[in-house]
Amino acid sequence: MAVECYINKIRYPLVDTVELCDHAAATSESSIRVDIRGLPEPQALDVVYLFRDGRLLFGGLCGIPSSPAWTSVHTPQHYDLTVSGMNNLLTHRYVNKAWRDSNLYHIVMEVYESILAQDNIALGEVSGALANLPRQVYIAPDMTAYDVLNELAGLVGAVWDIKANPDWTVSDYLSGSQAKPFRFSFCLKDDFPVVTADKRNICSLQKNVESYALRTVQVVNGATGVTDPQQETAVYHADDGVVTTAWPVYDIPVIYYGTPEVQGTVGVSGIDDDDDTKQFLFSYNSTEIKVNDNAVDPVPDGALVRISYRGLFQLRVRVRNNPMIEDIASRSGVSGMLEEVEVDERITDAASLMEYATTALYNNSQPETTLEITTRSMEGTEPFTIWRCQFPECRINDDYVVVERAVTITGGSLEVQLKCKDRGFLTAYGKTFYKQYKDAAAGIREDEVVIASDTISTAVTAAAKFAAKAPLVCYADDGQPWLWGGDHYAQY
Helix, strand or coil, X not given: CCEEEEECCEEECECCXXXXXXXXXXXXXXXXXXXXXXXXXXXXXXXXEEEECCEEEEEEEEEEEECCCCCCCCCCCEEEEEEEEHHHHHHHCEEEEEEEEECHHHHHHHHHHHCHHHHCEEEEEECHHHHHXXXXXXXXXXXXXXXXXXXXXXXXXXXXXXEECCCCEHHHHHHCCCCCCEEEEEEEHHHCCEEECCHHHEEEEEEEEEXXXXXXXXXXXXXXXXXXXXXXXXXXXXXXXXXXXCCCEXXXXXXXXXXXXXXXXXXXXXXXXXXXXXXXXXXXXXXXXXXXXXXXXXXXXXXXXXXXXXXXXXXXXXEECHHHHHHHHHHHCCCCCCEEEEECCCCCCHHHHHHHHHHHHHHCCCCEEEEEEEECCCCCCCCCCEEEEEEHHHCEEEEEEEEEEEXXXXXXXXXXXXXXXXXXXXXXXXXXXXXXXXXXXXXECCCCCCCCCCCCCCCCEECCCCCEECCEEEECCCCCEEEECCCCCECC
16 A cells, blocks of 8 residues: 655655544644655645545645754654644635525535635535425624534534545646545435445444433523513612612513502613603613603602513423433432533523423433444545444444544554444534434524424423413522413413
């Protein structure tokens, strides 16, 4: 096996071990050492190509060329190159565009055509199923192309990557062929290639089961609800200058004062401060209503004030996976309660908050298994390849997705180390996507909100009940439940 390194169409002899790293849809760094005797010094942003038996094995951007520590004229001219994968290129390209009523396929294609195509990257596979998903509202205000693709992929449980084209040869490179060395893909899991793992090609195999993210109880804060009309009374003290409400005020209140009662005039604090016809000044989402001392008809000290208003409150949803709790408790003797609290301020209604909580609980209802595999073959090792593993003697019988690949080349030998997962596939290394956005329309930023849905196959019961024609059970920040009556909320 011959591995050759080229920079600016000049061949640089490789020295020592080459360590290549591919992370799924993420920036990664590889280490290469070359001998530059009689050759130009490599420069930052040079594109480094490695060819194996004449075909492209790896390509990336030279980020940090380091000279040797010179001690004498006899010091070998060996330069260490830190080379980032081509995904890193997109961290320096920006998107500033708004899409309205566009399907995801066309958004991804526009990003490719306006940015990736300019950087000599060919179009690989973009899942046609994206065109059948609900149309999107998507705003990208001066975001990197890297972040845009990660966000779009996360909406539908897809993945993207820029890979070396193994059909591109040394001859194509040196001759200036129109063929392109890299290709862009944006795929759903159904598009992942599948290979059947052959134990004869595996040097070592280790299974790790990660249960730290496991949960049986999910709490989510974020949604804001509006109360039924409230009636409250208070005595106005001029020294205070304000009257207070139990809930933050949602909209303009109706206020009466005095005996007999007289309806007061109400303005907006910060806008109507100089309007002497306004006796009360309210602020949205505030429990304090100012009393205007400069009003033409001031509110007398000690007056009884009655306030009719609607208030705001923060919803706190708590859902439980009772079968899983009982199973853990029966096996281990502990309570089986594994709790997680999340905050998501994008969610603006109670039903969506419940959907999010149940989906998060479902996606963390099983441990995540990682296989660490060592092989000496490059076949089927690209990130996002599904390895179908049937090794009952190792207690491994499932499909696993390649999320990380490390290739070590020493002399003429090659070793490939893979990290494969059965859950938590990656849109970017270390950043998992959930299924709650799959098949759901998305509206990103400005006045739109991403709303999520999923079919939950695991038995999940809710400790919170709310919405139409039923009392609402909520949990305050101190953890105590409280009831709020009303006929505007559907029961879950």
